[in-house]
Amino acid sequence: MNSFFKKVYKVVRKVPFGRVTSYGSIASFLGDPRAARVVGWAMNNSHNLKNFPAHRVVNRNGLLTGKNHFKGTNLMEQLLINEGISIKNDQIINFDDFFWDPSMEL
């Protein structure tokens, strides 16, 4: 697993509580801005991992496109709400305020 995935996991784990980031930002931070889809694929395999905040990763519009991949229908939404983030129509409200950019924080 010494691949792009490992880097993705490492970055996502560093996302602070109550903050979120996007697939594209992670990919860009890792050197491949065009590998956003790979990040999404990595999230799909992140179910094997423990304590992995996959719910803090959304698309660049703050839309919870991956909520359907979670166990519960609204589990992802609930987790985010639990961290103080407001959700409306599967989308994060004031996304810019909660957005966490790896390239800026690391």
Added chain:
DNA sequence: TCAGTGACTGACC
């Protein structure tokens, strides 16, 4: 080896 797929993005109507 090749073609299909996806939790994405940016550019274009």
Added chain:
DNA sequence: GGGTCAGCCACTG
């Protein structure tokens, strides 16, 4: 400003 389309990378059958 919302809907479409076509590239991108890694992985699977």
